[in-house]
Amino acid sequence: MxxxxxxxxxxxxxxxxxxxxxxxxxxxxxxxxxxxxxxxxxxxxxxxxxxxxxxxxxxxxxxxxxxxxxxxxxxxxxxxxxxxxxxxxxxxxxxxxxxxxxxxxxxxxxxxxxxxxxxxxxxxxxxxxxxxxxxxxxxxxxxxxxxxxxxxxxxxxxxxxxxxxxxxxxxxxxxxxxxxxAAKAFNEKSDHPGNVFWHQAQAANKVYEILDGKQQQVALVKKSPVEQENSFQGPEAKFTGIKVGDLSDDQKEAVQGVLKLLIEPYRQSDQDEVVACLNKYGGLDACHLSFYEDSDMGNDKVWDNWRLEGPSFVWYFRGKPHVHCWVNVADSHKVPFNAA
Incomplete structure (x- = not known):
């Protein structure tokens, strides 16, 4: 693949x-x-x-x-x-x-x-x-x-x-x-009933499940980043998590499936822009996927907080206490980020 x-x-x-x-x-x-x-x-x-x-x-x-x-x-x-x-x-x-x-x-x-x-x-x-x-x-x-x-x-x-x-x-x-x-309550249950975005996290967790033991150790990070910190780190950064480029072909295909679900809610021209921006820095191969151990609602090993990040790409999914997703995508890591 x-x-x-x-x-x-x-x-x-x-x-x-x-x-x-x-x-x-x-x-x-x-x-x-x-x-x-x-x-x-x-x-x-x-x-x-x-x-x-x-x-x-x-x-x-x-x-x-x-x-x-x-x-x-x-x-x-x-x-x-x-x-x-x-x-x-x-x-x-x-x-x-x-x-x-x-x-x-x-x-x-x-x-x-x-x-x-x-x-x-x-x-x-x-x-x-x-x-x-x-x-x-x-x-x-x-x-x-x-x-x-x-x-x-x-x-x-x-x-x-x-x-x-x-x-x-x-x-x-x-x-x-x-x-x-926040589909049902501010503090959602671990399976996030009725949440229209939770399937994105489920797909990401399927990727985690097909990683071998050593890969899971690399992908699992102790502490979630600050919610609002989504600035670009550039191509020389040391990212947390596991590098997509180091995965097997079937694992890469699963990550591509996650990306498809992430951009699916938006019009085609915006989806195309995301892919074009990713390709400026090596596509998904240059991205890292992190799952955060401190955010496991229900202690079910389904990681509620996770992040797909590259040199000028951040998609930060937080499922605790309910879904918050921060998205910052560009074709240059020099573009500033302006958040609360």
Whole structure:
């Protein structure tokens, strides 16, 4: 079996031009945000950000739009900031701040940013964590769509997502993202019932199971890293865990299966960007896989916290006490990370 995922074109603009459209068509005046998903597929999320921007009132532009490199005292560069639970602005998507047409547009942008097969799962996460789409989510727009660089950022509990308009250089997803889920309770049981992301950890643990005894000793690390520490370490770093390049072909194939599940929730162009960024530093072969001994809910030897990391790639899955996932992917280790 090949040791790396196949190369894909590195040009981010080509990704957006060749990826299949995943967003529903624009239909202003929809009575339901959810019903919008059923509209004919026509527009890209990027084009809809421009449409949304053009509908904003002067007050809305003052409240939710910012210069590309806007900074705050506590969060640094606001556009690239990421947390597990934060609100980039005060105004929520649902409610009276946005018109129904604007709410519909925002919903369409969100739907277009994810794999169509994952819309329902994200909706379940949002229902469990925040009462439903838009109830506790916010958006902000950086730059001016149609006139240079721009990016729309969605924030809220267990969610930071970006629609970057092909503007943010060197990074996948438009910058660092976050996803999570507390399906039943803040402190979930060891099998995480109802958690829409737990299957990713189960697949990673299957990799651990097919490692031999010595490999497991290398892969198992005593203590989990600080949750928010997801900066790139570069090609000369000494990573914890086991190097994917040292695995057998069947073990490498299992790790590729894990990566496929990790990127599956997102639109094809973002998936392609992740693979292209990975290939800049040797693909999965250059990554290390770590499982953390201090995070074993239920003492069942199913490791709730684990991390796949390379020179400019971090996917940190934390299942204790519920799922938190920190994602930072770029084609250069020199890209800074901006977290709480």
């Amino acid at each position: 090949p040791s790396r995922l196949p190369l894909v074109p590195p040009n981010r603009r080509d990704f957006l031009q060749t990826a299949a459209a995943t967003t529903a068509g624009l239909a202003l005046g929809a009575t339901s945000l959810l019903a919008a998903d059923e509209a004919p597929k026509q527009e890209t999320p990027e084009s809809l950000v421009k449409v949304l921007y053009d509908t904003l009132s002067d007050k809305q532009k003052k409240d939710i739009t910012f210069d590309w490199d806007h900074e705050t005292v506590f969060q640094g560069k606001l556009r690239t900031h990421v947390e597990n639970n934060w609100h980039i602005v005060d105004q929520t998507i649902a409610g009276n701040y946005y018109t129904k047409d604007q709410q519909h547009l925002i919903r369409q942008i969100f739907v277009g940013m994810v794999n169509p097969e994952w819309v329902e799962k994200f909706d379940q996460q949002l229902k469990d964590d925040a009462g439903g789409f838009g109830k506790q989510q916010n958006i902000a727009i950086f730059g001016k769509p149609g006139e240079g660089k721009f990016e729309l950022v969605i924030t809220g509990r267990h969610m930071t997502m970006r629609c970057d308009g092909n503007s943010a250089e060197h990074v996948a997803f438009g910058g660092p993202i976050f996803y999570g889920h």
